[in-house]
Amino acid sequence: MMSEVDELLGRDDTLIWIDILQWDEEAVRLLTDVLHCHPLAVRDCAVRNRVPRVRIYPEHHLLILHGPERGPSGHIHYIELDQIISHRYLVTVHGPLNPAVNPEVANRETDAVRRRLESGRLRPGSPYELSYAIVSTLAQRLESFIEEITRDVWHLEQRVTGGHMGNPEEFLEELFQARHGLLAVRTMGALGAEVYGRIVALGKSIPESDLLLIMDVVDQLSRIKGLADGEREYLQGVIEFYRVRAETKMTIAAERLAVIAVVTLPITALSSIYGMNIIVNQSTHVPQLLAVLLVMAIMSALLLTWAKRRGWW
Structure with missing residues:
Protein backbone atom coordinates (compact mmCIF):
# COMPACT_ATOMS: atom_id res chain seq x y z
CA MET A 1 0.00 0.00 0.00
CA MET A 2 2.78 2.44 0.85
CA SER A 3 4.48 1.89 -2.51
CA GLU A 4 1.19 2.40 -4.34
CA VAL A 5 0.53 5.68 -2.54
CA ASP A 6 4.09 6.83 -3.21
CA GLU A 7 3.62 6.08 -6.89
CA LEU A 8 0.31 7.96 -7.03
CA LEU A 9 1.88 10.98 -5.37
CA GLY A 10 4.22 11.24 -8.36
CA ARG A 11 1.27 11.84 -10.69
CA ASP A 12 0.05 15.41 -10.74
CA ASP A 13 -3.35 14.55 -12.23
CA THR A 14 -4.45 12.19 -9.45
CA LEU A 15 -6.60 12.89 -6.40
CA ILE A 16 -5.72 10.40 -3.66
CA TRP A 17 -8.12 9.24 -0.96
CA ILE A 18 -6.72 6.99 1.75
CA ASP A 19 -9.31 5.52 4.09
CA ILE A 20 -7.69 3.97 7.18
CA LEU A 21 -10.23 1.62 8.70
CA GLN A 22 -8.00 0.37 11.51
CA TRP A 23 -5.03 2.10 13.07
CA ASP A 24 -1.81 0.09 13.02
CA GLU A 25 1.94 0.45 12.45
CA GLU A 26 1.51 0.49 8.68
CA ALA A 27 -0.80 3.49 9.03
CA VAL A 28 1.81 5.26 11.17
CA ARG A 29 4.54 4.62 8.56
CA LEU A 30 2.27 5.74 5.74
CA LEU A 31 1.44 9.06 7.36
CA THR A 32 4.95 9.65 8.63
CA ASP A 33 7.29 8.37 5.89
CA VAL A 34 5.20 8.70 2.74
CA LEU A 35 2.81 11.62 3.34
CA HIS A 36 5.15 13.40 5.78
CA CYS A 37 2.31 14.44 8.07
CA HIS A 38 3.04 16.50 11.15
CA PRO A 39 3.88 14.31 14.19
CA LEU A 40 1.12 15.94 16.23
CA ALA A 41 -1.40 15.11 13.50
CA VAL A 42 -0.26 11.49 13.53
CA ARG A 43 -0.56 11.39 17.30
CA ASP A 44 -4.09 12.85 17.24
CA CYS A 45 -5.17 10.22 14.71
CA ALA A 46 -3.87 7.45 16.95
CA VAL A 47 -5.74 8.47 20.12
CA ARG A 48 -9.33 9.15 20.99
CA ASN A 49 -10.25 12.82 20.81
CA ARG A 50 -13.25 13.83 22.87
CA VAL A 51 -13.56 17.33 21.41
CA PRO A 52 -13.67 18.25 17.69
CA ARG A 53 -10.74 20.34 16.60
CA VAL A 54 -8.78 21.69 13.66
CA ARG A 55 -5.01 21.91 13.29
CA ILE A 56 -3.54 24.07 10.54
CA TYR A 57 -0.14 22.88 9.32
CA PRO A 58 1.84 24.26 6.35
CA GLU A 59 1.18 21.29 4.05
CA HIS A 60 -2.12 19.97 5.35
CA HIS A 61 -5.03 20.45 7.75
CA LEU A 62 -6.21 18.06 10.44
CA LEU A 63 -9.95 17.98 11.11
CA ILE A 64 -11.59 15.94 13.89
CA LEU A 65 -15.38 15.53 13.95
CA HIS A 66 -17.89 13.26 15.70
CA GLY A 67 -21.07 11.50 14.71
CA PRO A 68 -23.75 9.97 16.98
CA GLU A 69 -24.70 6.37 17.61
CA ARG A 70 -27.30 5.27 20.13
CA GLY A 71 -26.31 2.92 22.91
CA PRO A 72 -28.24 1.25 25.74
CA SER A 73 -30.01 3.28 28.45
CA GLY A 74 -29.92 6.49 26.44
CA HIS A 75 -26.13 6.54 26.08
CA ILE A 76 -24.81 8.29 22.96
CA HIS A 77 -21.58 6.99 21.45
CA TYR A 78 -19.32 9.60 19.86
CA ILE A 79 -18.05 8.12 16.57
CA GLU A 80 -14.81 9.90 15.68
CA LEU A 81 -13.81 10.75 12.11
CA ASP A 82 -10.37 12.27 11.53
CA GLN A 83 -9.41 13.92 8.24
CA ILE A 84 -6.01 15.01 6.99
CA ILE A 85 -6.51 17.25 3.97
CA SER A 86 -3.75 18.38 1.63
CA HIS A 87 -3.83 19.85 -1.87
CA ARG A 88 -3.17 16.37 -3.30
CA TYR A 89 -4.77 13.89 -0.97
CA LEU A 90 -7.39 13.20 1.69
CA VAL A 91 -6.78 10.77 4.54
CA THR A 92 -9.73 9.59 6.66
CA VAL A 93 -9.10 7.76 9.93
CA HIS A 94 -11.85 6.03 11.91
CA GLY A 95 -11.91 5.60 15.67
CA PRO A 96 -10.71 4.49 18.09
CA LEU A 97 -14.09 2.89 18.76
CA ASN A 98 -15.80 1.71 21.89
CA PRO A 99 -15.81 -2.13 21.78
CA ALA A 100 -19.60 -2.01 22.20
CA VAL A 101 -20.01 -0.22 18.84
CA ASN A 102 -20.30 -2.14 15.58
CA PRO A 103 -17.22 -1.28 13.43
CA GLU A 104 -19.47 -0.79 10.41
CA VAL A 105 -20.98 2.25 12.11
CA ALA A 106 -17.67 4.12 11.84
CA ASN A 107 -17.54 3.57 8.07
CA ARG A 108 -21.10 4.70 7.41
CA GLU A 109 -20.31 8.08 5.85
CA THR A 110 -17.19 7.04 3.93
CA ASP A 111 -18.93 3.94 2.54
CA ALA A 112 -21.78 6.11 1.26
CA VAL A 113 -19.34 8.45 -0.50
CA ARG A 114 -17.37 5.49 -1.88
CA ARG A 115 -20.52 4.09 -3.47
CA ARG A 116 -21.18 7.47 -5.11
CA LEU A 117 -17.64 7.48 -6.51
CA GLU A 118 -17.94 3.96 -7.85
CA SER A 119 -21.28 4.71 -9.51
CA GLY A 120 -19.94 7.88 -11.12
CA ARG A 121 -22.41 10.17 -9.33
CA LEU A 122 -19.55 11.99 -7.59
CA ARG A 123 -16.48 13.38 -9.34
CA PRO A 124 -14.57 15.53 -6.84
CA GLY A 125 -12.03 17.94 -8.24
CA SER A 126 -10.10 18.55 -5.02
CA PRO A 127 -9.51 16.91 -1.63
CA TYR A 128 -11.72 19.53 0.02
CA GLU A 129 -14.53 18.71 -2.40
CA LEU A 130 -14.22 15.04 -1.45
CA SER A 131 -14.13 16.01 2.25
CA TYR A 132 -17.20 18.15 1.67
CA ALA A 133 -19.10 15.11 0.37
CA ILE A 134 -18.12 13.09 3.46
CA VAL A 135 -18.98 15.82 5.97
CA SER A 136 -22.27 16.56 4.19
CA THR A 137 -23.14 12.88 4.60
CA LEU A 138 -22.24 13.19 8.29
CA ALA A 139 -24.51 16.26 8.55
CA GLN A 140 -27.34 14.23 7.02
CA ARG A 141 -26.72 11.55 9.64
CA LEU A 142 -26.95 14.19 12.38
CA GLU A 143 -30.23 15.41 10.90
CA SER A 144 -31.57 11.84 10.71
CA PHE A 145 -30.57 11.33 14.33
CA ILE A 146 -32.61 14.40 15.31
CA GLU A 147 -35.52 12.88 13.38
CA GLU A 148 -35.20 9.64 15.38
CA ILE A 149 -35.15 11.51 18.69
CA THR A 150 -38.08 13.69 17.60
CA ARG A 151 -40.14 10.59 16.88
CA ASP A 152 -39.56 9.48 20.45
CA VAL A 153 -40.35 12.98 21.72
CA TRP A 154 -43.71 12.94 19.94
CA HIS A 155 -44.60 9.59 21.50
CA LEU A 156 -43.67 10.90 24.93
CA GLU A 157 -45.68 14.09 24.36
CA GLN A 158 -48.74 12.06 23.36
CA ARG A 159 -48.49 10.05 26.56
CA VAL A 160 -48.18 13.21 28.66
CA THR A 161 -51.11 15.05 27.05
CA GLY A 162 -53.13 11.82 27.20
CA GLY A 163 -52.94 11.93 30.99
CA HIS A 164 -50.42 9.13 31.37
CA MET A 165 -48.66 9.14 34.70
CA GLY A 166 -47.45 5.56 35.14
CA ASN A 167 -44.20 5.23 37.00
CA PRO A 168 -42.92 8.82 37.30
CA GLU A 169 -39.32 7.75 37.83
CA GLU A 170 -39.20 5.57 34.70
CA PHE A 171 -41.09 8.09 32.57
CA LEU A 172 -38.87 10.99 33.61
CA GLU A 173 -35.86 8.85 32.74
CA GLU A 174 -37.26 8.36 29.22
CA LEU A 175 -37.80 12.10 28.88
CA PHE A 176 -34.30 12.97 30.04
CA GLN A 177 -32.75 10.29 27.81
CA ALA A 178 -34.39 11.95 24.81
CA ARG A 179 -33.14 15.35 25.95
CA HIS A 180 -29.63 13.94 26.38
CA GLY A 181 -29.69 12.68 22.78
CA LEU A 182 -30.70 16.10 21.46
CA LEU A 183 -28.07 17.78 23.60
CA ALA A 184 -25.38 15.41 22.28
CA VAL A 185 -26.20 16.00 18.61
CA ARG A 186 -26.51 19.73 19.27
CA THR A 187 -23.00 19.71 20.73
CA MET A 188 -21.63 17.82 17.72
CA GLY A 189 -23.17 20.30 15.29
CA ALA A 190 -22.10 23.37 17.24
CA LEU A 191 -18.49 22.25 17.75
CA GLY A 192 -18.22 21.06 14.15
CA ALA A 193 -19.36 24.48 12.92
CA GLU A 194 -16.75 26.12 15.14
CA VAL A 195 -14.05 23.86 13.67
CA TYR A 196 -14.92 24.73 10.07
CA GLY A 197 -15.40 28.36 11.01
CA ARG A 198 -11.76 28.41 12.07
CA ILE A 199 -10.75 27.22 8.60
CA VAL A 200 -12.83 29.97 7.01
CA ALA A 201 -11.14 32.55 9.22
CA LEU A 202 -7.68 31.30 8.23
CA GLY A 203 -8.52 30.18 4.71
CA LYS A 204 -6.43 32.62 2.69
CA SER A 205 -4.42 29.79 1.14
CA ILE A 206 -7.52 27.77 0.20
CA PRO A 207 -8.96 28.20 -3.32
CA GLU A 208 -12.19 30.19 -3.44
CA SER A 209 -14.22 27.25 -4.76
CA ASP A 210 -13.13 25.08 -1.82
CA LEU A 211 -13.67 27.94 0.61
CA LEU A 212 -17.30 28.20 -0.52
CA LEU A 213 -17.73 24.49 0.23
CA ILE A 214 -16.27 24.98 3.70
CA MET A 215 -18.65 27.88 4.34
CA ASP A 216 -21.54 25.63 3.28
CA VAL A 217 -20.39 23.00 5.80
CA VAL A 218 -20.44 25.70 8.50
CA ASP A 219 -24.01 26.53 7.50
CA GLN A 220 -25.08 22.86 7.53
CA LEU A 221 -23.64 22.19 10.98
CA SER A 222 -25.04 25.47 12.34
CA ARG A 223 -28.48 24.44 11.14
CA ILE A 224 -28.05 21.08 12.86
CA LYS A 225 -27.43 23.02 16.05
CA GLY A 226 -30.57 25.11 15.45
CA LEU A 227 -32.74 22.06 14.76
CA ALA A 228 -31.51 20.32 17.91
CA ASP A 229 -32.09 23.47 19.97
CA GLY A 230 -35.66 23.78 18.71
CA GLU A 231 -36.53 20.16 19.47
CA ARG A 232 -34.82 20.37 22.85
CA GLU A 233 -36.91 23.40 23.81
CA TYR A 234 -40.05 21.56 22.74
CA LEU A 235 -39.05 18.52 24.79
CA GLN A 236 -38.26 20.74 27.76
CA GLY A 237 -41.84 22.02 27.57
CA VAL A 238 -43.11 18.44 27.65
CA ILE A 239 -40.90 17.70 30.66
CA GLU A 240 -42.14 20.79 32.50
CA PHE A 241 -45.76 19.89 31.69
CA TYR A 242 -45.29 16.41 33.11
CA ARG A 243 -43.44 17.60 36.19
CA VAL A 244 -46.04 20.29 36.98
CA ARG A 245 -48.83 17.74 36.62
CA ALA A 246 -47.05 15.27 38.89
CA GLU A 247 -46.23 17.97 41.45
CA THR A 248 -49.84 19.22 41.37
CA LYS A 249 -51.15 15.72 42.09
CA MET A 250 -48.71 15.41 44.98
CA THR A 251 -49.78 18.80 46.35
Missing part, protein backbone atom coordinates in the same frame (compact mmCIF):
# COMPACT_ATOMS: atom_id res chain seq x y z
CA ILE A 252 -53.47 17.88 46.17
CA ALA A 253 -52.78 14.58 47.90
CA ALA A 254 -50.84 16.35 50.64
CA GLU A 255 -53.69 18.85 51.16
CA ARG A 256 -56.23 16.06 51.49
CA LEU A 257 -54.05 14.25 53.97
CA ALA A 258 -53.72 17.48 55.93
CA VAL A 259 -57.52 17.87 56.02
CA ILE A 260 -57.92 14.32 57.28
CA ALA A 261 -55.32 14.94 59.97
CA VAL A 262 -57.02 18.19 61.06
CA VAL A 263 -60.48 16.60 61.20
CA THR A 264 -59.26 13.71 63.34
CA LEU A 265 -57.22 15.94 65.64
CA PRO A 266 -60.01 16.82 68.16
CA ILE A 267 -61.14 13.20 68.23
CA THR A 268 -57.61 12.11 68.99
CA ALA A 269 -57.23 14.80 71.67
CA LEU A 270 -60.41 13.88 73.58
CA SER A 271 -59.70 10.17 73.21
CA SER A 272 -56.26 10.73 74.69
CA ILE A 273 -57.68 12.58 77.69
CA TYR A 274 -60.31 9.98 78.38
CA GLY A 275 -57.76 7.24 77.95
CA MET A 276 -55.61 8.58 80.80
CA ASN A 277 -55.48 6.70 84.06
CA ILE A 278 -56.56 9.81 85.98
CA ILE A 279 -60.12 9.14 84.86
CA VAL A 280 -61.43 5.84 86.23
CA ASN A 281 -65.02 4.70 85.73
CA GLN A 282 -66.52 1.45 86.90
CA SER A 283 -69.30 1.60 84.30
CA THR A 284 -70.27 3.45 81.12
CA HIS A 285 -71.91 6.82 81.66
CA VAL A 286 -74.11 7.13 78.60
CA PRO A 287 -74.93 10.89 78.96
CA GLN A 288 -71.26 11.70 79.38
CA LEU A 289 -70.34 9.48 76.39
CA LEU A 290 -72.95 11.16 74.20
CA ALA A 291 -71.74 14.57 75.28
CA VAL A 292 -68.15 13.71 74.38
CA LEU A 293 -69.18 12.30 70.98
CA LEU A 294 -71.27 15.42 70.35
CA VAL A 295 -68.29 17.66 71.15
CA MET A 296 -66.12 15.61 68.79
CA ALA A 297 -68.67 15.89 65.98
CA ILE A 298 -69.09 19.66 66.50
CA MET A 299 -65.34 20.26 66.49
CA SER A 300 -64.85 18.13 63.38
CA ALA A 301 -67.71 19.91 61.60
CA LEU A 302 -66.26 23.33 62.48
CA LEU A 303 -62.85 22.30 61.18
CA LEU A 304 -64.35 20.89 57.96
CA THR A 305 -66.27 24.14 57.42
CA TRP A 306 -63.12 26.17 57.99
CA ALA A 307 -61.12 23.98 55.58
CA LYS A 308 -63.87 24.36 52.96
CA ARG A 309 -63.79 28.15 53.24
CA ARG A 310 -60.02 28.03 52.81
CA GLY A 311 -60.48 26.05 49.59
CA TRP A 312 -58.61 22.99 50.76
CA TRP A 313 -61.25 20.60 49.46
